[in-house]
Amino acid sequence: MSASSTYEQQLRSADLRVTRPRVAVLTAVHDHPHADTDSILGAVRADLGEVSHQAVYDVLKALTTAGLLRRIQPSGSVARYESRIGDNHHHVVCRSCGVIADVDCAVGGAPCLTPSDHHGFSIDEAEVIYWGTCSDCATASQPTPATH
Amino acid sequence: MSASSTYEQQLRSADLRVTRPRVAVLTAVHDHPHADTDSILGAVRADLGEVSHQAVYDVLKALTTAGLLRRIQPSGSVARYESRIGDNHHHVVCRSCGVIADVDCAVGGAPCLTPSDHHGFSIDEAEVIYWGTCSDCATASQPTPATH
DNA sequence: CGTGTTGTCTTGACTCATTCAAGAAAATGG
DNA sequence: CCATTTTCTTGAATGAGTCAAGACAACACG
Structure with a gap:
């Protein structure tokens, strides 16, 4: 099939x-x-x-x-779609080139997904976006990692 | 002054x-x-x-x-700005009316801010957005909280 | 298998946040 | 107070996303 x-x-x-x-x-x-x-x-x-x-x-x-x-839709990006759903995974976004990769939550279930003060909101989802630089961009902009 | x-x-x-x-x-x-x-x-x-x-x-x-x-800039919203910076706080966004409120991370420091597999990314920030319904919108759409 | 109803796709115009570009104006350093 | 450099004004352009109306296709039913 x-x-x-x-x-x-x-x-x-x-x-x-x-x-x-x-x-x-x-x-x-x-x-x-x-x-x-x-x-x-x-x-x-x-x-x-x-x-x-x-x-x-x-x-x-x-x-x-x-x-x-x-x-x-990370800030500064257009809408993007994925088919991996319902498994509480999050994303890393490269500030330089915009690539997105999947990451699983480090602490198992949903640790910081319950804010201390929810201000009366009834919360149904926690979205986490990690911002950083991907290895390609890091290599490109700084060929020799500073050691001095 | x-x-x-x-x-x-x-x-x-x-x-x-x-x-x-x-x-x-x-x-x-x-x-x-x-x-x-x-x-x-x-x-x-x-x-x-x-x-x-x-x-x-x-x-x-x-x-x-x-x-x-x-x-x-939560998905589906235009850019927004705030002056509270450098204190690792996050946001709750109402899916219905779009209001945003500040929330502090429940688990103190930065718990789920270290993903298990960072895919070679060097991460400098973790952004958390909680999605839900604010109390006003919840009241408006469901005047009588179901008890049956 | 044919037909009607309902939901989906096509076409084409439009909105509006954000950006680009060039020149005028204002802020700092001397 | 003047020169330099950055910032602001003006005006046009870009482009993701939306709106609306009609043509068309999917499914239910007979």
């Missing part, structure tokens, strides 16, 4: 109609985690031929709302 | 020239934490009269780079 039938099932169990653009978007996000909308549009078009950008926006919104995708 | 002289000192110690727009922006952000650029522009104009939006953008960028302000 093809990989796309898995996506088809995901769509059906989320009560969403199965359409070619939707399967293509699911496939694209699975294949390119943390891709932005434009890259996804490109991947979908490579797969299906011409597809309107509006369709991709609609599909991404529908799939995100249905919980099949997760949308992340 | 006026409150603005404090901001003047902040600017000088950050090696930034002291200009009326900069003092006004610092004042505005102190007075309206989590304000977006447009609100800040409004506050600055109420203070000084006509000021170009470009100036406010430039000032906000300069102050953020200098570390006098912190920029936050």
